[in-house]
Amino acid sequence: MSGTIDTSKSINLQPSDRLRSQQPLPSNELADFIQETLALTKRLFIQLQRRPSTLVAGVIQPLMWLILFGALFQNAPQGMMGNDLSYGQFLGAGLIVFTAFVGALNAGLPVMFDREFGFLNRLLVAPLASRYSIVAASAIYIVALSFIQTAAIIGVNALMGAGLPSLAGLGVIALIILLLVLGVTALSLGLTFALPGHIELIAVIFVVNLPLLFASTALAPLTFMPGWLQTVASLNPLTYAIEPIRYLYNHSQWDLSSIVLQAPWGTVSFGTSLAILLGFAALTLTAIQPLLKRRLA
Template sequence: MKNLSNHKTIQLKPKYKIKKDNTPSYIYNEIFALIKRLYIQTQRRPSMLISGVIQPLLWLVLFGALFHNAPVSLLTSNTKYNSFLSPGIIIFTSFTGSINAGLPLMFDREFGFLNRLLISPLKSRDSLLISTVFFIMTITTGQTIFIMLFNIFVYKQNNQNIITILSMLMISILITLSIASISICLAFLLPGHIELLALILIINLPMLFSSTALAPLSFMPYWLQVIASINPLTYAIETIRYLSNVTDIQNHEFIIQNVWINMTLNSSIYLLIFITILSIMVVKNIISYKFE
């Protein structure tokens, strides 16, 4: 309402009413644009993509050569050490790629691009989380497939069918989703990329050594067995190890015997699904609170 000098009042109304597009295609285009932006960044800086393949490949080759002449039954129960090691390296590849998922968001925070995204007409701010998780999931899946092909053609581990390979990929994707969501959450909570990189360096190798990637639980001291039983990577590694080394899969056979409980194949998969859903829900609530 506006008062004029002749005491007449007029009401200002917009000529056209702006309507927000809430159709699903608008949301998909929004997520697609954010994912495309991340792919362009990777294309311009491919070092992270290449290092995500080289690092686990070096672990696989060097540790496989280190224990090549060791007694087979000492660690792996009459299984070649390369066959024992490869499931751990597959999960380590997914873990290494997903733990770096928060770095693009952290750099967007520091350079001011995140503020531009937040004030842009996004249908939902969940698009930022969905696009980042989908991007890192595709990257780590490609790296995991490369490690699997390396095992098949170099170490002649060609006893796996397509169902087994797809199951192994699904297990690695579950680890990727849970770890990537936590990394994205840390990108919003930590003050800068130096703190995030320091935290990644601190937890990267301890997560590997406190799992069954390099040695079975029976080979560890009791205190390390307790830590490995808490580590979710252990259950993913043992699930993939069972799928890759056994031709006749038995759902009621114990594949993990930790310090508390014996886990079957189904129970291990259910546990990984529960951990993934729980981490995504908790991280989503934390990010929503941070936005407010």
């Protein structure tokens, strides 16, 4: 340590009088919650700004998928994907969803590192209005990140000739991404507090990641799959995010009753898809409550 500490510059290091009087001000819980959540979110964005590699990789990866995977199936017979889509056009919706999914799946990693390095303890000894601010900050951050990535893919996709959904369509895409990301982020945070360390968390992410992609309609339509995979894919929440977005790309006219998917168990409308995603997010957010309560109580 260099230099000396000079306390002669007399300053007030005394315990504040407010606390001393043992009469805490009637604090506004909501204002406190917002203050701490914003501060924690700001920290994540400062990290992102100084270490943008996650964001860059998160944008580049799906673009590579789009270009390479699209090229791989470029010569597939027209109409194979249903309708008269090129494979590139077909793939766009799948990649938008997959990118958001992977980002959300990784949401727990920074929190896990905070657990391991003791930074979480710094947060837990602070008089937070609610410790859910820690979770909320992660969710806000990941949702924002997903929106940035989604916008990039939609942009590139448009440049590659896939067209651009209407403004309302874009709004619905945002809603779909929001619901999916909330649900998956909850899962990831649940895993973060259930698993002992980042190695285990990364292993789980690694294992879950590609199978969920392949067992969805991201890369091929349901009609293309054998029966058992159709069943799996129609249980996969990713499918219910992909299909409505794909529908938006391919149809200028749509409403909540538009049929977006022919699942083994029946037809799925636009509205049903949204309801399923909402249910998924609600389910995972509810499912992790006991764990978060135990760990953050």
